[in-house]
Amino acid sequence: MYRPAGSPVRLLFEPLVVMAVKGVLTNILDISLTANQLALGTTTSELTGTWELPQRRYLNGLGPMPPTQVLAQAAYAEGNILGLAYLSAKSATEDLSIVVFTDRLAKCSSFLELQNSGTGTLQQRLG
Numbered sequence: 001m002y003r004p005a006g007s008p009v010r011l012l013f014e015p016l017v018v019m020a021v022k023g024v025l026t027n028i029l030d031i032s033l034t035a036n037q038l039a040l041g042t043t044t045s046e047l048t049g050t051w052e053l054p055q056r057r058y059l060n061g062l063g064p065m066p067p068t069q070v071l072a073q074a075a076y077a078e079g080n081i082l083g084l085a086y087l088s089a090k091s092a093t094e095d096l097s098i099v100v101f102t103d104r105l106a107k108c109s110s111f112l113e114l115q116n117s118g119t120g121t122l123q124q125r126l127g
Helices: 034-040 044-048 052-059 067-078
Strands: 019-024 028-030 083-087 096-100 111-116 122-126
Touching: 034 044, 044 067, 044 083, 067 083
Parallel strands: 028 083
Antiparallel strands: 019 111, 083 096, 111 122
């Protein structure tokens, strides 16, 4: 059973929010492609590997920043990259996920719209 922090009420399931996202994204660096991984000096194994222990060690000053965060920082520092497309470490198929640097949406003539999946009501537009 799931219990939110500090809550006396136990829930039978973890909360779930489903939203539809539609939009136009440009300047996405696809790090699922082997050629791009080679150019960046990384591998699928490194990109989908365990990150929690290295992250904890880094935050406690006991180790370097995890490679995925170093890569994301370098992509952001480049200035023109809107986000990264990558293979999901949790999916059994080769589904792509995207991380978006939302502060760059307007600069890249891109946008995302978040809509309520039940009603289609526009919740927010970014970009």
